[in-house]
Amino acid sequence: MAIVNPTTPELEDLAPEESWVSELNGSGPSRHVAQRNLHDLLVRSTRHQVWRLRHQLPGAGEGDLEDLAQQAADDALIAVLAKLDTFEGRSRFSTWVYKFGLLHAGVAVRRQAWRHREVALPDTLDSFDPGSSPEAIVQANDLSRAVRDLVASGLTPHQRRVTLALLVEPVPIDVLAERLGTNRNALYKTLHDARQRLRAGLIIAGYLDGSSTRSAS
Amino acid sequence: MTDPSVNLPAAILDSLLLDTSPYLSCDECFDQLDIYVERLRQDPTYRDVSMQVHLSACAACAEEAEALMDLLSGRAG
Numbered sequence: 001m002a003i004v005n006p007t008t009p010e011l012e013d014l015a016p017e018e019s020w021v022s023e024l025n026g027s028g029p030s031r032h033v034a035q036r037n038l039h040d041l042l043v044r045s046t047r048h049q050v051w052r053l054r055h056q057l058p059g060a061g062e063g064d065l066e067d068l069a070q071q072a073a074d075d076a077l078i079a080v081l082a083k084l085d086t087f088e089g090r091s092r093f094s095t096w097v098y099k100f101g102l103l104h105a106g107v108a109v110r111r112q113a114w115r116h117r118e119v120a121l122p123d124t125l126d127s128f129d130p131g132s133s134p135e136a137i138v139q140a141n142d143l144s145r146a147v148r149d150l151v152a153s154g155l156t157p158h159q160r161r162v163t164l165a166l167l168v169e170p171v172p173i174d175v176l177a178e179r180l181g182t183n184r185n186a187l188y189k190t191l192h193d194a195r196q197r198l199r200a201g202l203i204i205a206g207y208l209d210g211s212s213t214r215s216a217s
Numbered sequence: 218m219t220d221p222s223v224n225l226p227a228a229i230l231d232s233l234l235l236d237t238s239p240y241l242s243c244d245e246c247f248d249q250l251d252i253y254v255e256r257l258r259q260d261p262t263y264r265d266v267s268m269q270v271h272l273s274a275c276a277a278c279a280e281e282a283e284a285l286m287d288l289l290s291g292r293a294g
Contacts, residue, residue, distance in 0.1 A: 090251075168229060172276070172277060191274075192274075
C-alpha cells in the first residue's frame with residue numbers, strides 16, 4: 001500500500017478510551033484484537049511523521065516510506081507495550097500512543113537520511129565560515145570573539161564536540177547519539193551544561209546580563 | 218575596526234547562548250508531551266515553562282511536539 005497523506009478525518013479511536021489498557025493487559029482473542037488495533041493507531045502516527053519528514057528522504061519512493069512507517073510502528077508497538085503500566089490516563093490513550101509512533105518514525109527518518117553521511121565532530125569554531133551574506137552576520141564582533149574563545153577554552157573537549165556538532169553542523173541529536181553510542185538524554189545534558197558554561201563566562205566578562213534569561217545577541 | 222572573519226551568524230550565537238534553565242531532560246519532555254499538547258490544544262494560553270524551554274532548545278523534541286499537535290488537529294504537516 002502506498003503511503004499517502006495519512007491525516008484522514010474519518011479515522012476514529014478504535015476502542016473506547018477506558019478499555020484499551022484492560023484489553024491489552026488481558027488474554028485470549030480480545031488481547032490480540034487490541035494489539036492489532038494498537039498497531040493501527042501507531043501506523044496512523046508513524047505515517048503522519050514520515051509524511052511530514054519525507055523531504056529528508058528525497059530519493060525514497062512511496063513503498064520505501066510505507067516500509068519505514070510500518071517498521072517504526074512495529075518498534076513503537078514494543079515500546080508502548082513495555083510502558084503500558086506507566087499510562088496514568090492524564091491524556092487520551094490515543095494521544096499517549098501517538099507520541100511513541102512519532103518518536104520512532106522521526107528517529108527512523110533521520111537515521112535513514114544520515115545513513116551515508118559523515119557526521120562531523122568539529123573541535124573548534126575557528127574553521128567556521130559564516131558565509132558572505134551580510135544579513136546572516138551579526139555585527140557584535142567582540143561578542144563573537146568572546147564566544148569563540150569560550151568554546152575553545154571554557155568547554156571540555158566532549159562538550160565542545162557535542163555542542164558544535166549539534167548546533168553548528170547541525171547533526172540531528174538522535175543521529176549523533178547513535179554514532180557516539182550514547183542517547184538523546186545524555187547529549188542534551190551535555191549541551192545544557194555547555195550552554196550554562198558559555199553563559200556564565202559571558203556574564204563574568206560583561207557580555208551578558210546575569211539577570212536576563214535571553215542572550216545578548 | 219571590526220574583523221568580519223570572527224563574526225558568527227546571529228542564529229548560531231543565539232543557539233549557543235540559549236538559556237536552557239530550568240533543565241528538563243528529553244525523557245522527561247517525552248513523558249509529559251501528550252499532556253502538554255492536549256492542554257495547549259484546549260487552552261492556547263497554557264504555559265509550562267520547563268516544557269517551553271526544552272522545546273525551544275531541542276529540535277527533535279520540538280519537532281515531535283509539532284507533529285503531535287498537527288496530528289491531533291488533523292493537519293498533515
